[in-house]
Amino acid sequence: MKLLPSSEIWFVTGSQHLYGPGPLKQVADNSAKIAEALSDSKRIPYKIVFKTLATTPDEILKVCEEANSSATCAGLVLWMHTFSPSKMWIRGLSILKKPFLHLHTQFNRDLPWGEIDMDFMNLNQAAHGDREAGFIHTRMRLGRKVVVGHWSDPEVQDRIGAWMRAARAWQDWQGAKFARFGDNMRQVAVTEGDKVATEMKFGFSTNGYGVGYLVAKIDAVTDKAIDALVADYAKRFTLDAELRKGGKQHDALRYGARIELGMRAFLDEGGFKGFTTTFEDLVGLRQLPGLAVQNLMADGYGFGAEGDWKTAALLRAMKVMGEGLPKGTSFMEDYTYHLSPKGHQVLGSHMLEVCPTIAAAKPTLEIHPLGIGGKDDPVRLVFDAKAGDARAASLIDLGNRFRLIVNEVDAIKPPKLPNLPVARAVWECRPDFKTACACWILAGGAHHTSYSYDVTTEMLEDFATIAGIELVTIDADTKLSEFKQNLRNNEVYYHLSQGFRA
Numbered sequence: 001m002k003l004l005p006s007s008e009i010w011f012v013t014g015s016q017h018l019y020g021p022g023p024l025k026q027v028a029d030n031s032a033k034i035a036e037a038l039s040d041s042k043r044i045p046y047k048i049v050f051k052t053l054a055t056t057p058d059e060i061l062k063v064c065e066e067a068n069s070s071a072t073c074a075g076l077v078l079w080m081h082t083f084s085p086s087k088m089w090i091r092g093l094s095i096l097k098k099p100f101l102h103l104h105t106q107f108n109r110d111l112p113w114g115e116i117d118m119d120f121m122n123l124n125q126a127a128h129g130d131r132e133a134g135f136i137h138t139r140m141r142l143g144r145k146v147v148v149g150h151w152s153d154p155e156v157q158d159r160i161g162a163w164m165r166a167a168r169a170w171q172d173w174q175g176a177k178f179a180r181f182g183d184n185m186r187q188v189a190v191t192e193g194d195k196v197a198t199e200m201k202f203g204f205s206t207n208g209y210g211v212g213y214l215v216a217k218i219d220a221v222t223d224k225a226i227d228a229l230v231a232d233y234a235k236r237f238t239l240d241a242e243l244r245k246g247g248k249q250h251d252a253l254r255y256g257a258r259i260e261l262g263m264r265a266f267l268d269e270g271g272f273k274g275f276t277t278t279f280e281d282l283v284g285l286r287q288l289p290g291l292a293v294q295n296l297m298a299d300g301y302g303f304g305a306e307g308d309w310k311t312a313a314l315l316r317a318m319k320v321m322g323e324g325l326p327k328g329t330s331f332m333e334d335y336t337y338h339l340s341p342k343g344h345q346v347l348g349s350h351m352l353e354v355c356p357t358i359a360a361a362k363p364t365l366e367i368h369p370l371g372i373g374g375k376d377d378p379v380r381l382v383f384d385a386k387a388g389d390a391r392a393a394s395l396i397d398l399g400n401r402f403r404l405i406v407n408e409v410d411a412i413k414p415p416k417l418p419n420l421p422v423a424r425a426v427w428e429c430r431p432d433f434k435t436a437c438a439c440w441i442l443a444g445g446a447h448h449t450s451y452s453y454d455v456t457t458e459m460l461e462d463f464a465t466i467a468g469i470e471l472v473t474i475d476a477d478t479k480l481s482e483f484k485q486n487l488r489n490n491e492v493y494y495h496l497s498q499g500f501r502a
Contacts, residue, residue, distance in 0.1 A: 007074040007168050010051040011035035012063055014084030014133065017055050023123050027081045028053045030107040034079075034151050043157040045324065046164050048077065055084075060092035068097045075167035075466075076100040077160070080129030081107065082122070086136035093140060099167045099466040101160065102137065104130045104148040141497075143465045159458065166462035169320040176204035176273045176316070179266070181211050182281025184307035190446040191308040193397035198310070201402060202467060204273075206309045209266075215284035218262030229257040237365040237381060249367050249377075252287070256379035259285065260292035267301065274302025274312040279351070279373040288373045290352030290380035291365070294423075297355035303331050305353055308448050314395045314404075315450040317463065327386060327453030328357030332425065334392075334447055337433075344433030345412070345426055348392075348451065352380045354423035358453065359383040360413070368421040384414045385425030392427075392449040393460055394440075401494045404464045405445040406457055407436055407474040425451065430476045439474045439483045470494060 013031040015024060028050075035050035054060045067073045075098050106126040137144055145163045149156040184191045195206050230253060233239065242249040267275060275296075279288050297303050300323075302316025315331055322329050331353055338345040351370060356363050363383040370378055394405045409427040417424060429436035457473060464471035470490055474483070 006047075006072050007171060008047040008049050008072050009164055009167070010063070010067060010073050010076045011038075011048050012051050012076050012078050013053050014060075014078065014080040014089070014129065015053060015055050015082045016084055016088075019082060019122060023082070023119075024053065024055065026123060031079070031081060034105075034107065038151060038157065038160065041157050043154060043161050044164065045161050046074070046168060051076075054088075054092075057088045057091055060089050061095070062092075064092035064096040068095065073098060074164070074171040077103050078133065079103045079105060080126055080133050082125045083129040083132060086132045089133070089136055090140070093136070093142060099144070099163075099170060100142075101145045101147060101163050101167075102130065102133065103151070103156075103160070104134075104146060105151045105156070109150045109152065143468055145462055145465060162456060162458045163462045165321040165323070165455075166459050166466055168323070169317040169463060170203075170466045172273070172320045173313070173317060174203040176313070177271060178204060178206045178302065178309055178312050178316075179270065179272045179275040180206060180208040180307055180309055181214055181275060182278040182307060183208065185278050185280060188306060190396060190444075191304070191306055191310070191448070193310055194399075195309075198313075198397070198402075201469070202313070204313055206313070211281065211283055211285070214262065214266050217266045218258055218285070221258045221261040221265075225261050226254050226257045229261060230254060233257070233365060237363050239365045240367065243365060243367060243379065249379075252367055252377065253365070253379050255287055255376075256289075256291040259287065259289045260295055263289065263292050263296060267296070272301075274304075274316045276304045276307045276309050276312050278305070278307045282373075282375075286376045287378040288352060288370065288375055290378045293353040294356055294381050297331060297353070298357050303353060303355075304448060305331065305333075305350060306448075308446070310395045310397065311446065311448045311450060314393060318393065318450045318452050318455045318460075321459050321463070322452055322454035325454035327388065328355065328359075329450065329452035329454060330355030330358045330385075332392065332449045332451035334449070335424075338426075343428065345428055346409075346433075347414075347424060347426055348385075349420070349422050349424040352378060352422060354381075354383075354385070354425070356381050356383065356423070358385045358425065358451070359423070360386045363423070366421055380421070381423060382421055383423050384417075385411060385423070386453060387411050387413045388453050390425075390427060390451060390453050391455055391457060391460065392451050393455075394445040394449050396444050396446055398444065401470060401498065402467075403443065403470045403472065404460065404467075405440065405443045405472050405474070406460050407440060407445075408457060408476065409436075411453070430474070431478050435478060435480050436474050438480055439472075439478060442484060442487060443472050443474075 304312035
């Protein structure tokens with residue numbers, strides 16, 4: 001996956017000069033030890049650096065300015081070791097553009113009851129120093145994550161790690177570019193949206209590119225490059241006999257490889273982090289890109305079918321959140337239902353484009369007719385998705401705001417599907433099928449989703465907080481009546497909180 005060269009989180013501790021140089025040195029030493037221990041933990045995905053002990057308004061302003069201009073800083077962890085009068089933080093926090101997490105901890109885990117004196121009490125004041133900080137964060141209406149507990153606690157580290165993944169995904173979105181080959185599928189509503197508002201809110205841009213530019217890249221691919229990629233396919237996938245060298249459809253496989261190499265060249269040269277296609281507009285391609293899209297997603301590119309650029313961006317963000325995790329993330333669609341009285345299930349799939357990172361076993365590379373698109377039979381990877389705990393997420397544009405919708409699901413092993421030659425997943429919705437589908441539809445969720453076994457609800461909640469957008473979650477505790485009321489409450493809240501600017 002092509003990411004920013006590096007990311008780190010700055011650990012910033014607040015105090016004041018009231019305590020004198022000796023205690024302040026101890027505060028700095030303790031902070032450095034916490035940052036180092038967190039950074040060394042396997043539960044923490046990226047480097048944490050103790051940046052500074054901030055004791056004056058000017059020092060706080062300076063570190064916030066430095067964070068804003070740093071290409072490597074993805075966010076800040078703030079902690080008040082002692083009491084830090086929070087008015088000192090107003091100027092700095094007013095200009096801070098990077099996300100922050102408020103860690104409510106203390107250096108010592110246990111109190112030395114028999115040794116506690118006033119020097120100890122003055123030094124270890126996070127219990128009320130962090131409450132003072134919390135007030136100013138709330139007063140300033142700052143979105144942040146609050147994590148409570150000793151810094152060595154595995155649960156605390158996991159929660160910090162989840163936020164770090166969300167912060168890195170947000171960092172990755174800033175200045176990101178997404179390419180659209182063709183327009184949205186005609187007359188479809190949910191895949192449309194305001195690209196100006198999106199760039200203002202999220203920091204990424206989406207622009208269209210004539211398919212002719214892509215076709216030129218595809219046509220320029222050399223036979224030598226195709227030979228190498230086809231040989232790689234034979235190592236990674238099980239090829240149907242007709243696609244192997246000498247088989248009657250081997251040329252179709254070579255053309256599929258040509259599409260992948262041409263797309264990859266276009267995206268790499270343009271610095272794009274994701275893309276969309278649409279079967280209605282890909283004039284000049286002999287096949288619809290199935291295999292190419294699948295392999296590009298596996299390498300971390302965001303993707304949306306039928307011009308769905310918001311899902312392409314969300315998929316990229318969730319790929320970044322899941323960086324280094326083993327189970328996979330993919331573009332997905334709720335395709336059809338199993339409505340048996342014994343249990344209701346969703347069959348998720350798409351025409352061609354499901355990412356092989358979610359495959360339960362080695363995918364098969366096959367070729368089959370495709371009833372739409374009007375092109376040659378496309379090559380594609382066919383597989384069953386993993387069983388396990390998963391999330392389906394949708395980012396929608398409501399006109400006056402954006403909403404992120406998340407449904408927690410339980411993926412199961414699919415039954416035999418001998419006549420369905422595409423990748424597929426089967427899952428059961430939480431809390432149950434009827435409630436989940438009703439809530440999803442009432443919330444305006446799209447039929448396309450970003451589907452992940454690695455990305456947690458907590459990561460997505462953190463991401464929504466960083467982005468400053470609405471989040472609605474459908475999980476085991478969801479009740480339809482409460483969900484509907486929450487949607488009504490959110491409508492009022494966001495109208496009031498965002499003012500009259502559209």
